[in-house]
Amino acid sequence: MHTRFNASQSVEIAVTQQGVPIQHYLRQPRRLVNALVDQSRLEQLSDDCFRLKMRPLEFMMLSIQPTVDLKVWAEPDGSINLKSVGCEIRGVEYINQRFALNLKGCLYPIVYNGVTYLRGKADLVVQVELPPPFWLTPQPILETTGNGLLKSVLLTIKQRLMHHLLLDYRRWAGNETEILLGSQTQILSAEGPTG
Numbered sequence: 001m002h003t004r005f006n007a008s009q010s011v012e013i014a015v016t017q018q019g020v021p022i023q024h025y026l027r028q029p030r031r032l033v034n035a036l037v038d039q040s041r042l043e044q045l046s047d048d049c050f051r052l053k054m055r056p057l058e059f060m061m062l063s064i065q066p067t068v069d070l071k072v073w074a075e076p077d078g079s080i081n082l083k084s085v086g087c088e089i090r091g092v093e094y095i096n097q098r099f100a101l102n103l104k105g106c107l108y109p110i111v112y113n114g115v116t117y118l119r120g121k122a123d124l125v126v127q128v129e130l131p132p133p134f135w136l137t138p139q140p141i142l143e144t145t146g147n148g149l150l151k152s153v154l155l156t157i158k159q160r161l162m163h164h165l166l167l168d169y170r171r172w173a174g175n176e177t178e179i180l181l182g183s184q185t186q187i188l189s190a191e192g193p194t195g
Contacts, residue, residue, distance in 0.1 A: 020173045037050075
């Protein structure tokens with residue numbers, strides 16, 4: 001039985017600007033991925049591709065653990081995009097061979113009345129052929145349960161983003177400012193006193 005589940009989540013975060021604009025921070029996709037995901041479940045495959053081992057998900061009487069490959073890239077305008085490029089379900093071969101996951105997301109800065117906001121949206125779609133035990137379950141119950149599960153996954157990501165991204169941005173901007181001030185101090189001391 002082929003079933004399709006989907007969920008969407010939007011986010012808007014007011015950003016307290018630091019010494020370095022958030023647009024510069026967003027040009028580093030690795031930092032965004034680190035803010036979204038626990039380090040122990042992340043593997044970097046290339047400059048812009050990451051493998052995420054998700055926490056086990058409970059769907060009715062089934063427990064699955066997707067591993068998703070994500071491509072993350074920054075645009076010149078400071079927006080950042082995320083797209084799934086591969087997925088594997090470990091432990092349940094029947095579902096692994098009949099499972100497709102499509103995740104798309106974007107996050108971009110906008111300035112409104114002098115305040116910078118990060119706006120974003122994520123869409124998650126899963127198509128799966130469920131094993132025979134599920135064939136007796138009414139389709140509306142399957143869809144409600146599956147859509148609710150995907151919504152909870154996106155909500156968890158949103159909460160991590162809202163909490164960890166701004167903390168990491170502040171930390172990063174503080175370090176960048178220190179580096180910049182440190183190099184200016186070195187230049188001044190190398191030039192010696194003027195007079």
